[in-house]
Amino acid sequence: MPKRRALSVALIGTKFMGRAHSNAWRQAPRFFDLPADIRMAAICGRDRAGTSRAAKILGWEKAVIDWKAIIADPLIDIVDICTPNDSHAEIAIAAARAGKAILCEKPLARNVAEARRMVDAVKRARVANMVCHNYRRVPTVALAKQMIDSGKIGHRIYHFRARYAQDWIADENFPLVWRLQSKVAGSGALGDIGAHIIDLARFLVGEIAVVSAVSETFVKRRLTKNRQPARVDVDDAVSVIGKFRNAAILNLEATRFARGRKNQLTFEINGSRGSLAFDLEEMNRLRFYDSADPNQTRGFRDIIVTESKHPYVGNWWPPGHIIGYEHSFVHTVADFVKAIVARKKIEPDFTDGLKTQRVLDAIQRARPLSSL
């Protein structure tokens, strides 16, 4: 019997995404039949104590505080980048040069120029690469994709509208964290959560041709964590219209100022035959309207996406037993591992990340609107 392959993973980043990815690497082999064993080899953070604690709690073999040591370690197969946006390019390019497979948190970069350099690096190095747009692998979203591809809502798509709404900075006294600083984050709600729905638009409908946008910074000054007043130089909210290449109309909103919406990513797609609707806060349900149903009994179906025939979710629990947010990361790393071993292309890769970045940039330089 040939020895089963093992892949060693190093994770860079110990905060929210670090925790979510750690869980994914730990859980994936328990619920999915992976073609390789996973070794959770190292986690890398900025301070020694915190990183050591994270390693122990999150289940990594060792703690590292210099990411370059990760890159230099020949035993590491996969580098998983969960740092703030301003370090994605540098780390990813170094990892590519070192021949590592790379999973990178979204948005891929702060701008098109950075993203293009990253794509060049992974192409030149021919390394496996993936952007962690985890929502593609929420079972409900994956089912929506299957249904669209098989014509369930018809052969033409008319509308894609999505909204990603949160309210965690609606309080004016919330401090100026890195996600509110242009030089670290690139943009505000746009790159952080807008990137997710742009990725879903591209995944579910296709490439975007034209856009127009309006954005606003509602709270223009905040205190830093050290209580210093500072200007907020990213968008608090952005609203976008546009067209896909296939003539479908695009409507997107990303905001952190929607009181009561905690992590609400909703989309609705209307096709020539039917419609689909999704809400991340009820992420185990897909609404589906089929105009081919009998007239008297037509209506949006509330599909509880927990059946064994549904993507991913049959690996978890019996029908009706719902899964949560973090499972989408488990599915992401499971698919990434399979793609690495099979040497197959995986989506969304860095090229997808670049295309999404082009949309982000186009939104940021959108022309002024017409005055009344």
Next chain:
Amino acid sequence: MPKRRALSVALIGTKFMGRAHSNAWRQAPRFFDLPADIRMAAICGRDRAGTSRAAKILGWEKAVIDWKAIIADPLIDIVDICTPNDSHAEIAIAAARAGKAILCEKPLARNVAEARRMVDAVKRARVANMVCHNYRRVPTVALAKQMIDSGKIGHRIYHFRARYAQDWIADENFPLVWRLQSKVAGSGALGDIGAHIIDLARFLVGEIAVVSAVSETFVKRRLTKNRQPARVDVDDAVSVIGKFRNAAILNLEATRFARGRKNQLTFEINGSRGSLAFDLEEMNRLRFYDSADPNQTRGFRDIIVTESKHPYVGNWWPPGHIIGYEHSFVHTVADFVKAIVARKKIEPDFTDGLKTQRVLDAIQRARPLSSL
């Protein structure tokens, strides 16, 4: 005891809106304490047999087939215009000159020029005038307005987004009715249903400063009712972004191509303190989030707007007994009658209709979008 005043109404139009307005004039005195009696004096249509039948079924004293006879009749106090859009201006201006109070279906006109002439006419004649944006008087919408005005969602509004979605022409074989012809309707989904949500935007948040828009005619050729092929020269759907004068972000969509959405007018408003959400297909409910609620028990409240303290609805049935679509027209005519007798301004009047028309026109001439 002074003799109680009676107001004689003449309705022009016998189709969908004619039926809805007839019901309103008939029901208003039964449920609201009006300061005048209502005489349903005449209904006017184009063919004699149909109009006579309508008069009998809908409860009008006589049937008339020349609207000019209505205008010329000195006994008529109120002219209610429910005709296609291309005759609004001519009838309304004639009615104003004859000193009639005027209730006119929306959109007020086909374009700003027409609307301006209508405003001039009613101002010159000093006649009571109202545009029938009936949704302002859905109790839930009226409650939303009260709550916004009293600061329930805070002193700043950040977002207003609304969508009016239908699917009655999503079938490519649906014929080319007047609502799909530019010369009669002025525009497509925009003027027909988009006008309603623009009116609500202005009602609930304030005047709009800038807009950008994208529209599409998905089915470009249809058969007329006589089975002749013809070009569709109005929009099937439009998507709009913009800003209000108070810096709030506007996002609007109007479409007749959303499979499964029958008459779904939804809006959500996010303020500095809370949020409101509405869906016309569940029109007796208002969702309200108050960030001032205790942390542990915060959540969108599902207010069933049927309490005696809620606007209008206490005049109908006990709490929990819901009302329907047509009741909004009853409230509209009840308020119009009160305003006429009290000689008070009523909203939305023709000036409001003109302002809404300016937004419609700005959307139609919106600049091209930025290509990627």
Next chain:
Amino acid sequence: MPKRRALSVALIGTKFMGRAHSNAWRQAPRFFDLPADIRMAAICGRDRAGTSRAAKILGWEKAVIDWKAIIADPLIDIVDICTPNDSHAEIAIAAARAGKAILCEKPLARNVAEARRMVDAVKRARVANMVCHNYRRVPTVALAKQMIDSGKIGHRIYHFRARYAQDWIADENFPLVWRLQSKVAGSGALGDIGAHIIDLARFLVGEIAVVSAVSETFVKRRLTKNRQPARVDVDDAVSVIGKFRNAAILNLEATRFARGRKNQLTFEINGSRGSLAFDLEEMNRLRFYDSADPNQTRGFRDIIVTESKHPYVGNWWPPGHIIGYEHSFVHTVADFVKAIVARKKIEPDFTDGLKTQRVLDAIQRARPLSSL
């Protein structure tokens, strides 16, 4: 041309039900093609001033204060009984003897003995008779019945569960109105709202074979309207289990002590193939699950019951334009008029009322429960 028949109606009762029935008689000819004209001839109440006012506001030709004058009037064809329960039997029996068609509010009587005398009277007199269980004619409920009859949820029914929940007396300071007095009302929540869901159980599933019940009077003493302390001698809530003759399991609850439930009548029916669910507070929607749908896209359909093919509702407005509570009474009187003219049996008639009363009585004399 033969002269069209006219039917003269007299309504006894001027309160909540009097208003709802008045509206029904007024609206039915406007929306339904009736085989006779309706003359709203007389309304009868207890005090002269209030009844005169009611006649004017509600649209009746004259006001009467002695119901026996109604019975004695040979010009009256239909007597509509909207009085408290303790006078149903006396009035209905007198009306039957006088040859009137009778529409009687529910519950038919205070007990089986009374109900039986009423049935005997209408049978002997061979007069048209109907109990106003208006919820049978909510379009959604009528659609549910059609679907069950055509096998949409399968040939066996396993479960019928219904709950009618209100909260209008949950406040301990609410006074002792007639609905809280046994000698007038017969029972409390049971007869008032429980009767409706028993009628629906019989309508949708069939006759009930056995029952067990538990009830409670949570607030045992209240003040009368004259501020005198008095004992509450009816149930505040009742919970019932049982079996239908076809072996389906029955589960019913009626309560006026469910905070937040204003007029919530819900039911769910599970059959061998599918399920149906209904909520009166969202009365234009029927949830339908069909296990024969494809595995991947199965889910409860949210049918908006406003299509032209749906029962009754096509007579009102286009799809998606919802109707309200009072429309169920319009449908009831429209069907009653058609049955009278066609000399056909109508359901639910007094015999149905008696059968429902037998269930009410069986619930009231249910055996004590097993102690643990």
Next chain:
Amino acid sequence: MPKRRALSVALIGTKFMGRAHSNAWRQAPRFFDLPADIRMAAICGRDRAGTSRAAKILGWEKAVIDWKAIIADPLIDIVDICTPNDSHAEIAIAAARAGKAILCEKPLARNVAEARRMVDAVKRARVANMVCHNYRRVPTVALAKQMIDSGKIGHRIYHFRARYAQDWIADENFPLVWRLQSKVAGSGALGDIGAHIIDLARFLVGEIAVVSAVSETFVKRRLTKNRQPARVDVDDAVSVIGKFRNAAILNLEATRFARGRKNQLTFEINGSRGSLAFDLEEMNRLRFYDSADPNQTRGFRDIIVTESKHPYVGNWWPPGHIIGYEHSFVHTVADFVKAIVARKKIEPDFTDGLKTQRVLDAIQRARPLSSL
């Protein structure tokens, strides 16, 4: 520094519950600050190959096929029983005698006699003991308990109604698995899923005083897995009414014949001030109605139970990021470990299991219902 304690766990059972509990033991230390390390020492199943595979996939150090070896192993601290119901008593009593802490799947036993022997055994041995009614530790349910205890719905409870509905055996061709055999399972839907809602009734409201019940076996004959025809001798569904000692009315249903309901555990509780409603298929949400809210803005609040202040859930992800079914088991073992180390009583323990068993038995011997 004192050496940190480690607790060695052995799990008996490798199927659905075995997988859920394995996940719980694996995840608990990653998300909760436990006072001891967890060693996943052994998993025990019936066949060697399957158990070895389970050990590897689920993360247990070794595979065992004789549960008595587990009991005999002095290094095992905790025995976690996930076997079919007929072996609970034997294993638990042996484990107690061996001084192990015991976590036992529900229902505790097949009947009161068995349950009593188990209670006696753990009391005599003074070992930590817990029944795995995991739904008590769904954050939403735990929040409901906190709110009830702090008077949020008032000082009196009027109604508790719950329903646990599934449809996995609604298909007549589904085979006769152990859960459909009385000698293994004790009862059908009653003990399997009814036990959960009886536990929740006791947890949230208090002890039950009297009950009445009706049950049915809708499909009386099924094929065994070996295709042999056999009689089904457990209930397919049961419907229960009763009273709590505090006079609140109880209404429960458990069924496996509700088409479209996959794992729907719903409850609603009505108190003198407010109401709570829950649905396991939307388990991150709690509906809360507070009659003390202002009249105009009262309505059921839709609380998304993902805030840091909510029980358990703050240990997972930021607000709005929902968790799933299996997390309730993680919370259960985390609390059990804390109780073991702190030598504190934990609920629900075997005494609770016995009390629940008394209710199950009372339901099974309920008196016949009254015939009509």
